[in-house]
Amino acid sequence: MATTTQPKDIEAMVIDSLATFGADPDVLSRDATLEEVDVDSLDLVELTQVVEEAYEIDLDNADFKQIKTVGDIVDLVVERVQG
Amino acid sequence: MTLRDVVITGVGAVSPLGIGARTLHERWTGGACGIHDGEAPCAEFAPTDHMSAKQARRADRSTQLAITAGDEALADAGWADELPYDPELIGCVLGTGIGGIGTLEDNHDLLRDTGAESVSPLAVPLMMSNAGSAALSLRHGLRGPVFSVVSACAAGSHAIGTALRMIQHGEAEAIVTGAAEAPLTPLSRAAFGSMGALSPTGVSRPFDDRRDGFVMGEGAGVLVLEAGDSARARGARILGTVRGYGSTGDAHHITAPHASGRGGARAMQIALRDAGLVPTDVDYINAHGTSTQLNDRAETSAVKTVLGDRAGTVPISSTKSAIGHLLGAAGAVEAIATTLALRDRIAPPTIGWEQAEEGMDLDYVPDTARPLRLANGRPPVALSNSFGFGGHNATLCLEAA
Numbered sequence: 090m091a092t093t094t095q096p097k098d099i100e101a102m103v104i105d106s107l108a109t110f111g112a113d114p115d116v117l118s119r120d121a122t123l124e125e126v127d128v129d130s131l132d133l134v135e136l137t138q139v140v141e142e143a144y145e146i147d148l149d150n151a152d153f154k155q156i157k158t159v160g161d162i163v164d165l166v167v168e169r170v171q172g
Numbered sequence: 173m174t175l176r177d178v179v180i181t182g183v184g185a186v187s188p189l190g191i192g193a194r195t196l197h198e199r200w201t202g203g204a205c206g207i208h209d210g211e212a213p214c215a216e217f218a219p220t221d222h223m224s225a226k227q228a229r230r231a232d233r234s235t236q237l238a239i240t241a242g243d244e245a246l247a248d249a250g251w252a253d254e255l256p257y258d259p260e261l262i263g264c265v266l267g268t269g270i271g272g273i274g275t276l277e278d279n280h281d282l283l284r285d286t287g288a289e290s291v292s293p294l295a296v297p298l299m300m301s302n303a304g305s306a307a308l309s310l311r312h313g314l315r316g317p318v319f320s321v322v323s324a325c326a327a328g329s330h331a332i333g334t335a336l337r338m339i340q341h342g343e344a345e346a347i348v349t350g351a352a353e354a355p356l357t358p359l360s361r362a363a364f365g366s367m368g369a370l371s372p373t374g375v376s377r378p379f380d381d382r383r384d385g386f387v388m389g390e391g392a393g394v395l396v397l398e399a400g401d402s403a404r405a406r407g408a409r410i411l412g413t414v415r416g417y418g419s420t421g422d423a424h425h426i427t428a429p430h431a432s433g434r435g436g437a438r439a440m441q442i443a444l445r446d447a448g449l450v451p452t453d454v455d456y457i458n459a460h461g462t463s464t465q466l467n468d469r470a471e472t473s474a475v476k477t478v479l480g481d482r483a484g485t486v487p488i489s490s491t492k493s494a495i496g497h498l499l500g501a502a503g504a505v506e507a508i509a510t511t512l513a514l515r516d517r518i519a520p521p522t523i524g525w526e527q528a529e530e531g532m533d534l535d536y537v538p539d540t541a542r543p544l545r546l547a548n549g550r551p552p553v554a555l556s557n558s559f560g561f562g563g564h565n566a567t568l569c570l571e572a573a
Contacts, residue, residue: 111226127226134293141289 094170100163106139119160144170175340181408182249182396183508184241188212188389188495197512200494201520201541210374212389212496213356231307232272237392238304238352249396256406257345263316264305265335267327267351269500271301274357304352316344324560327351328503329568333417335397345402351504352392378461378490378522379468379536381529386462389496393504412511415569418442422563428466433474439565440478440555447569451479454486455544455552456519458510460559461490462497472532487519489537494523503558507568510556514572517544
């Protein structure tokens, strides 16, 4: 797994991961809501596992409380990686 | 209290003989065998042919098999577009022997090799033994009683028997029932091999003198059971009736049956009494017939106990000669095979049976299916046996429509 910390690479990784979990690649974009791409709490836990491993960051359930869109997830990961 | 009668309105199966309940029936009665290189996988089954990638990812292989058999059964019952009853009155009761063992093994590998943080958050919902019932309930919106039944190789028959009771007693109008198993995994092979249960020659030859163990297979069978009056009122096509059910415990040995097959004999006797029938009403027996030394001999004794002088004249055959032993799924897949055989008034064959063992002299229907001999034109009746490690015995009494 590529571990460059450029925002565009993080975005690509998040989108690729969600596609792997079964989200529709045609609908996946920054602006798509989690409902639109059928991403639920179990997907977010799986995604957490992937990004924690790739970027050596820590996320917990509370971090996802305000998440509405795919872009929100990307921004959260970028913030943690750069923070 | 008058018990409601319970009818079978839909069946679905994924088996080593292919996709579909009719495929299972037609290939088995045609003499085909789904065993290759000592195992019986569902080689024609590709999960994403039958469900989305997301659904497939959220299911152990055993549950993928259950979902596919369930879709077929509901469509067969005419339920594809709409449930015919209040969803709160439709339940789901599936059986399994060991649940999501493939998922368990994969995650144990991750735990050992890369640590606890690598274990999948999906591990629990995939490996839990009730995953199949949960998946079918979710997929079809079934909100009545939903749970799973675990009794090793008797689980499928226990699930169907449990569903029968729930409808008889008015707890549900209909139950989607059956069983699934996907045990072709490294640990499962090693564990059954270690106890000496598997055939070293890789041949499933139930009741034959040369039998040397069972051949492990995978698959799922799902049946839609409905209260007979409700099914008739909606004009459902009825495939057969679940007339009776008997369930007993051996309290003899953790894996071996009692030599006389007394626990199995009692299960058959109770199922017949439950059906309001007598031994002379039995036209066919679908044996547990695992191809192990002990089971097949004990089951033969049990049949003699139940049928007496008539034992040698009633055809008895083992589906496991064609598909191997599907463990917890066996009873469900075999109940489906029995239902379709009764519908066509035939006894399917015990494939490969050639050599009799002394004292094992029942009519095992060697190699070729044959018409059932029926008196009075009444619908034929069969017993379907399942016996599990732990001394769990379950017999279903099935009748053609």
